[in-house]
Amino acid sequence: MSVLPVTPGPLGLDDPAVSAVLARLYATARHTDQEVMARAFAEAAKRPVPPTPAEAAALCAEASLPVHPQLGRLLYTLGRMLRPRSAIEFGTSFGTSTIQLAAALRDNGVGHLVSTELDPGKVDRARANLAEAGLSSQVTLLLGDARRTLADLPEPVDLVLLDGWKELYLPVLEILEPALRPGAVIVSDNLPMLPEEYLERIRDRRRGYVSLDLPLGDGIELTTWTGVLG
Numbered sequence: 001m002s003v004l005p006v007t008p009g010p011l012g013l014d015d016p017a018v019s020a021v022l023a024r025l026y027a028t029a030r031h032t033d034q035e036v037m038a039r040a041f042a043e044a045a046k047r048p049v050p051p052t053p054a055e056a057a058a059l060c061a062e063a064s065l066p067v068h069p070q071l072g073r074l075l076y077t078l079g080r081m082l083r084p085r086s087a088i089e090f091g092t093s094f095g096t097s098t099i100q101l102a103a104a105l106r107d108n109g110v111g112h113l114v115s116t117e118l119d120p121g122k123v124d125r126a127r128a129n130l131a132e133a134g135l136s137s138q139v140t141l142l143l144g145d146a147r148r149t150l151a152d153l154p155e156p157v158d159l160v161l162l163d164g165w166k167e168l169y170l171p172v173l174e175i176l177e178p179a180l181r182p183g184a185v186i187v188s189d190n191l192p193m194l195p196e197e198y199l200e201r202i203r204d205r206r207r208g209y210v211s212l213d214l215p216l217g218d219g220i221e222l223t224t225w226t227g228v229l230g
């Protein structure tokens with residue numbers, strides 16, 4: 001009888017470099033985000049018109065606003081499950097969810113993530129965090145408004161995380177729609193904050209979507225694009 005050698009599998013989010021960066025990012029968020037956001041809301045309230053997405057990003061430049069750790073684990077699991085060749089993230093911030101997705105791609109040995117962020121300082125921080133986690137080669141970071149940076153994607157998209165400003169989920173989805181592969185999965189974070197018109201679209205079978213709300217983390221919507229209209 002021959003005995004197969006057992007080689008250890010990837011450590012996933014428990015990889016020491018990955019878990020160290022994630023622990024630091026969550027600790028920073030717990031320490032800082034509430035105060036930064038209180039200041040941002042107070043400042044926005046003083047303005048005669050609501051801030052534009054870029055102005056809101058500047059007000060929140062020091063807040064990391066990471067995905068809930070449960071969503072992070074779901075993103076890693078979906079990444080391993082779906083083995084996406086092409087994944088997209090709207091809203092990089094300091095790179096918490098970017099790291100969770102990129103770890104899955106690295107452990108699969110296949111796939112690339114494109115993540116986009118409006119604030120230049122956050123792109124720099126995310127780049128440094130990805131490097132520290134050893135995940136730079138799995139990710140392309142794009143600086144700019146997702147409505148521009150995600151237009152004209154060259155290849156079919158298999159997995160999408162929407163986690164930028166909530167009023168932009170629908171315009172960003174509309175930009176991504178032509179690139180979605182049938183069976184693509186879309187994760188929309190912060191379900192309680194999402195506009196009704198977005199939810200109507202993403203739950204509309206006639207528009208090609210099958211969707212489920214999940215009480216996970218801060219509340220998410222898990223959706224697949226079937227590619228079949230009508």
Ligand SMILES: C[S@@+](CC[C@H](N)C(=O)[O-])C[C@H]1O[C@@H](n2cnc3c(N)ncnc32)[C@H](O)[C@@H]1O
Nearest residue numbers: 057066067091093096097117118145146164165
């Ligand atoms: C909730 S945070 C993202 C958190 C990140 N996914 C994580 O887990 O660390 C939302 C981010 O989206 C960015 N954002 C908002 N609107 C954007 C847009 N139009 N294009 C690109 N990024 C945008 C904000 O600057 C902010 O950093």
